[in-house]
Amino acid sequence: MLLAGAGFFAAASVGCALAPGLGPLIASRVLQAIGAAALMVVPRAVVTDLYDGAPAARLMGVVMIITAASPLLAPLAGSLLLMLTDWRGLFWALAAVGVGALALTAALLPESTAETRRAAPGALVRRAGAMLREGRFLRPALASAFGFAAFAILIIAAPFVFAERYGLGPTGFALAFAAIAFGFVVAAGGGGALTERIGEVRTLRTGLVLYLGAAVLATMLAFAGPPLWLAIASLFAVTMGLGLVVPVATVLALGPQGGEGGLASSLLGAMQMVVGAAAAALLGAVGTQGSLAAMTGGIALAALLALAAGSGTLRRPRTAARPR
Numbered sequence: 001m002l003l004a005g006a007g008f009f010a011a012a013s014v015g016c017a018l019a020p021g022l023g024p025l026i027a028s029r030v031l032q033a034i035g036a037a038a039l040m041v042v043p044r045a046v047v048t049d050l051y052d053g054a055p056a057a058r059l060m061g062v063v064m065i066i067t068a069a070s071p072l073l074a075p076l077a078g079s080l081l082l083m084l085t086d087w088r089g090l091f092w093a094l095a096a097v098g099v100g101a102l103a104l105t106a107a108l109l110p111e112s113t114a115e116t117r118r119a120a121p122g123a124l125v126r127r128a129g130a131m132l133r134e135g136r137f138l139r140p141a142l143a144s145a146f147g148f149a150a151f152a153i154l155i156i157a158a159p160f161v162f163a164e165r166y167g168l169g170p171t172g173f174a175l176a177f178a179a180i181a182f183g184f185v186v187a188a189g190g191g192g193a194l195t196e197r198i199g200e201v202r203t204l205r206t207g208l209v210l211y212l213g214a215a216v217l218a219t220m221l222a223f224a225g226p227p228l229w230l231a232i233a234s235l236f237a238v239t240m241g242l243g244l245v246v247p248v249a250t251v252l253a254l255g256p257q258g259g260e261g262g263l264a265s266s267l268l269g270a271m272q273m274v275v276g277a278a279a280a281a282l283l284g285a286v287g288t289q290g291s292l293a294a295m296t297g298g299i300a301l302a303a304l305l306a307l308a309a310g311s312g313t314l315r316r317p318r319t320a321a322r323p324r
Contacts, residue, residue, distance in 0.1 A: 001262075002046075002105045005038025010098025017091035032094075039101065040067055041269045044250060045262040046109070055192070064247040065188045076174035128267055137253050141268045143204070143310035144249035145275040147211065147242050149302040152276030154180070154235070157283055157295040165292055166228045176232055183236040187243025200248055207244025208307045214238040215300035222293040231292060238299060245306060 012035055015028035044067075047059045081090055131137050154177075162168040162176055187207070195203045214237035221234050254264045283298050 001038050002042045002109065003102060005035045005042065006098050006102035006105055007035070008032075009035030009039060010095050010102060011035075013091050013095035013098055017088045017095065035098070037269070041265045042262065043067075044254060044268070045265040047251075047254075059192070062188075064243075064250065065185050076178045079170045079174045128263060131264060131267060137264060137267075139309055139311075140204070140249040140252035141264075141271055142275075143208065143306045144246050144253060144268060145271040146302045146306035146309060147245040147249065148272035148276045149279040149305075150211075150215070150238065150242055150299045152280040153283055153295060153298045153302065156280040157291075157298075161292050161295055166231075168228075176228070179232050180235045180239055183239035184243040187240040188247050189243075191244050191247055194244070195248065200252055203244055204248045204252065204310060207241050207248060208303070208310055209241075211238065211241030211245050212300070212303040212307050214241050215296060215303040219293060219296040219300050222296045226292075234296070238296075238303075241303070245310075249310065 009032055012028050012032035016025055016032060019025035019028055043063050047063060078090065081093060085093075158177060158180075159173060162173045166176075168176060191203060191207075194206070198206075214234065218231075218234035218238055221230060226234070250268065253268055279298060279302060283294065286294070
């Protein structure tokens with residue numbers, strides 16, 4: 001599936017670069033998104049196929065650094081590339097990334113799911129419905145999804161906020177956004193070590209409290225009119241909380257699913273996209289994209305919902321890692 005996704009992504013990126021008009025460009029972008037979806041979903045399933053407990057949390061942190069921090073760092077990469085090329089060049093660069101992913105996957109990653117563990121489509125649909133009714137999957141999955149909502153709000157609102165309120169240009173905004181995203185990288189990178197010391201559930205609790213506390217503080221500061229450095233620092237703390245919540249909640253949601261990790265990862269990804277899109281659409285519908293208080297308030301609401309969704313998970317006892 002990873003090989004197919006990487007190949008599909010690379011081919012569609014070439015189609016975008018060569019598109020003669022808007023219609024073919026949109027069609028190629030849709031195909032590109034289909035390939036990218038596989039590249040987002042499958043790595044999470046591979047981690048939980050092969051690892052559990054703290055090792056899974058540590059590796060999931062690496063996966064989440066790449067998956068979740070990439071859209072936060074994309075403005076910086078895009079602005080730098082646009083200094084060297086035009087929009088078609090961006091798609092050629094993405095095609096090269098797809099080819100590189102295809103080559104690395106073929107060379108280094110063995111199959112993690114046995115043929116006997118694969119199910120027919122009808123069985124997958126029935127199992128997906130059952131999985132969505134299971135608290136052990138749904139609670140941490142919703143916590144992860146409401147964490148992802150903060151990314152969506154940042155992505156849609158931060159360009160307006162930093163341009164209109166602080167007067168940043170494309171490069172200045174990209175640097176500010178990269179600084180904010182670095183909080184996620186720091187926390188996700190250290191989350192595995194923290195999980196080894198205090199367990200998955202306590203690590204998730206720590207992340208949820210940090211996520212909500214930082215979001216509330218950022219909202220309070222927003223009403224006071226903070227200087228640029230303080231706004232960045234408060235959002236840095238928010239993404240640090242996310243760096244603990246998203247990877248660990250993902251492990252808690254996918255880990256118990258055994259051979260159905262791919263299906264669980266797909267459902268989790270769909271929930272993240274739906275919740276994130278809904279949060280971004282709501283913020284856009286009320287016309288407050290340029291308001292720092294509205295952006296941080298939306299993130300605080302998402303953090304509160306993440307804490308509420310994960311409340312059942314937080315009562316689960318710590319479980320020992322099981323070898324695979």
